[in-house]
Amino acid sequence: MSDRRIYLSIFIMILTVYAIRVTPFLIFRKEIKNKWIRSFLYYVPYVTLAVMTFPAILSSTSSVISGAIALAVGIAAALIGGDLFTVAICACIAVFLSELII
Amino acid sequence: MDSKRKLFLKGLRDGIPIALGYLAVAFTLGITAANINMNAFQSFLMSFGMLASAGEYAAIVLIGSAAGVAEMIATTLIINLRYFLMSCSLSQKVSPDEPLWKRMLLAWFVTDELFGISSAVEGYLDPVYTYGAAAVSVTGWCLGTVLGVIVGDILPVRLASAMSVALYGMFLAIIIPPARKSRFMALLIIASMASSFVFSKAPVISGISEGFRIIILTVVIAGIAAYLRPVEEAERE
Numbered sequence: 587m588s589d590r591r592i593y594l595s596i597f598i599m600i601l602t603v604y605a606i607r608v609t610p611f612l613i614f615r616k617e618i619k620n621k622w623i624r625s626f627l628y629y630v631p632y633v634t635l636a637v638m639t640f641p642a643i644l645s646s647t648s649s650v651i652s653g654a655i656a657l658a659v660g661i662a663a664a665l666i667g668g669d670l671f672t673v674a675i676c677a678c679i680a681v682f683l684s685e686l687i688i
Numbered sequence: 689m690d691s692k693r694k695l696f697l698k699g700l701r702d703g704i705p706i707a708l709g710y711l712a713v714a715f716t717l718g719i720t721a722a723n724i725n726m727n728a729f730q731s732f733l734m735s736f737g738m739l740a741s742a743g744e745y746a747a748i749v750l751i752g753s754a755a756g757v758a759e760m761i762a763t764t765l766i767i768n769l770r771y772f773l774m775s776c777s778l779s780q781k782v783s784p785d786e787p788l789w790k791r792m793l794l795a796w797f798v799t800d801e802l803f804g805i806s807s808a809v810e811g812y813l814d815p816v817y818t819y820g821a822a823a824v825s826v827t828g829w830c831l832g833t834v835l836g837v838i839v840g841d842i843l844p845v846r847l848a849s850a851m852s853v854a855l856y857g858m859f860l861a862i863i864i865p866p867a868r869k870s871r872f873m874a875l876l877i878i879a880s881m882a883s884s885f886v887f888s889k890a891p892v893i894s895g896i897s898e899g900f901r902i903i904i905l906t907v908v909i910a911g912i913a914a915y916l917r918p919v920e921e922a923e924r925e
Contacts, residue, residue: 596733
């Protein structure tokens, strides 16, 4: 592909992705009153993040075992009350250490 | 104005683990981009503009195969459709008083992770918090991509493996605390993970692309949850 076509392609795809992200903000500028929709949108982040985390976390590292350990350590750290940063770092360290042993 | 500054700084801090994970993921993206002879600037532009992992992999493949415009738009739409749902949710998370330009800037940063931490804020989301987190994490994302193009395979596998799990760690930090407080949320999260597991292993269904699996499961499960347990205003604020 020529340089010009590469830039054109990138530009087109940037616009497409932004259109997906910005459209809801343009449509729903006021608060939605419908209770079911409000509740649905309230639950969306939790369900999405849970779905994206499991089982994907198991295959995100070099071995399923270190992935499982990261999951367990992450849940434990979050239960104890760790914030975003702490839980993320704990999971990283757990993977690093467990992969040294495996 | 002081509270705005504080919020921005809090965003910067919460953005650090995201940046760490992004660095590792974007690094591999950069290597892929270099393989089809995209240069560092082009890769930077793509990463800065798209802020999407699977979406950018697809973009690289499309550019590499000299795809047509229609195919590019269609593929990009399908792979990134889940951001539509996330934006719908975030549009109700910001105060109705926030000006349009702030919402439109916020829309740029609707990635899985930035959406996650923005949703976890109590009460209304002040976009300034997300901007702070984006300032750090988008830098990590772009830097990772450019490094991947330029230096290729220098990141030790062990380190990359450890860093990439940071993103999932953050997701856990967001979904576990509400699950501890409410039995319904705990059940909801367990049900979500279990369904996700089934969808990824079951014959036929596992053939559905990951992006669509996420959308289908989210719509169905969050829809049922909203029916079973409508959220009271007090709970939301």
